[in-house]
Amino acid sequence: MNKEPKRAVTIKDVASEVGVAPSTVSRTLQNHSSISEETKEKVRKAMDKLGYVPNVAARNLAKKYANTIGVVMPFLSLRDRKSNPFYMDAIMAMNQEASKYDVTLAIASGESEKELLDNVQLMYKQKRVDGFILLYTKRDDPILAYLESNAIAHTVIGQPYSYTSTTNIVDNDNQLLGRSATQYLVDRGHKKIFFITHVERENVFQERFYGYQKAISDNKLPLYSHVVLKKPEDYNLFTELMETEKPTALIVIDDMFALRIIQLCNLLGYRVPDDISIVSFNNSIFSTLIHPYITSIDIHTEELGRVAVQQFIRQLNNKHSLQQKVFIQHQLIERETVIDIPKE
Known part of the structure; x- marks a missing residue:
């Protein structure tokens, strides 16, 4: 029975x-x-x-809140982005901070910009989230435009290209990061310094490269254009530049790409740091995967995630509050990829 x-x-x-x-x-x-x-x-x-x-769902419906923050990833068609530890570290910290407010996270992702926008719109229209935190910045971003035009609560980790006066922003001072990395090398005796990247359009690159240019100019050293390594012919150009210009140090856009640059230098017969010094950014797990451990600037990813949640909650609780821009401090972590250049 x-x-x-x-x-x-x-x-x-x-x-x-x-x-x-x-x-x-x-x-x-x-x-x-x-x-x-x-x-x-x-x-x-x-x-x-x-x-x-x-019944949490019923309580949320009665309060007109979902008690959930949508976390928007960049559209993940690029393999490097899928494996970048920045996103996982930020999300883990955000989840810990959100739990203090009895709030959960919901991830919005997509293989294309259109798919990502469709997912964001659906999540909000179905009242599954109260708003969004964007883990990226992009020029002419349709998702940020959608959030702004519909007055949806949102916070951006990074420096957006538009809506800077109406968007909550949590970021590092990337110009200062670029200057700090460059000045560190200059103080160690390096005079020929290249800036290496595999991205050009992202604001984080542009800000860091501007800081590099400023530090080079302040020290009256030779200024080089940034070196982009994407296509096979780019690597051929890099090989030629290394032979003709003979830089003593490279600043690389992030740790994950710095690992590739170290491997490339080894293939070309340059030893790191004996022949070429390297500084990168993020202080991620990639900086200590293999020797030599990478000298890297810690951007405090976890703090970026925590503060982003705090800023979002503040905005949600008071829709008339002023938008804020919060800078998270950085720290240069000295390891094994930089040596001193003796003074002549």
Whole structure:
């Protein structure tokens, strides 16, 4: 004989157990100040005794909040982006911070820009999220334009190309990062320094390269155009530049790409750091995967994620609050890829 499924405990059951009105139980769930601590304690004990489980979805619907933040990844058609530890480190920190506010995260991703935008729109229209945190910046980004035009709460990790006066921004001072990396090499005696990248359009590259240019100019050293390595012919040009210009140091856009540059230098017969010094950015797991360990600037990814959640919650709780731009400090971590150049 089949047993009937056990009926779920309701607010009315809890109210009957304590001898209070159902509205008292409801306000206890909201930790409302109108209910005394003594009554709240009685209600909570009754909930534990009866095994009452709050219907979070129904409560969120009544409050008109989903208590969920949508986290927007860049569209992931590039293999490097899928394996970049920045995103996982940021999301883990964001999840820890969100849990302090009883908020969860929902990831928005896509293989193309259109697919990503469709997912973002669907998540918001179905009220599955209260707004979004963008883990990237992109020129003419349709997702940021959608969030802005519909007054949807959002925070951006990075420096957006537009809407800077109306968007909550959490970022590093990437110009200062570029200057710091360059000045560190200059102080170690390096005078011929290249800036190496595999991206050109991203704001993070442009800001870091500008900082490099400023430091080179301040020190009255030879200024080189950035070196982009994407296509096979780019690598041939890099080989020629290494032979003709003979740089003593390279600044690389991030740790993951720096590993490739170290391998490339080895293939070309240059030893790191004996023949060529390298500094990169992010201080990710890639910086200590193989020897020589990479000297890298720590951008404090976890702090970027935590502060982004804080800024989003602040905006959600007060839609009339002023937009803020928060800079996270950086730290240069000295390891094994830089040596001093003796003064002549």
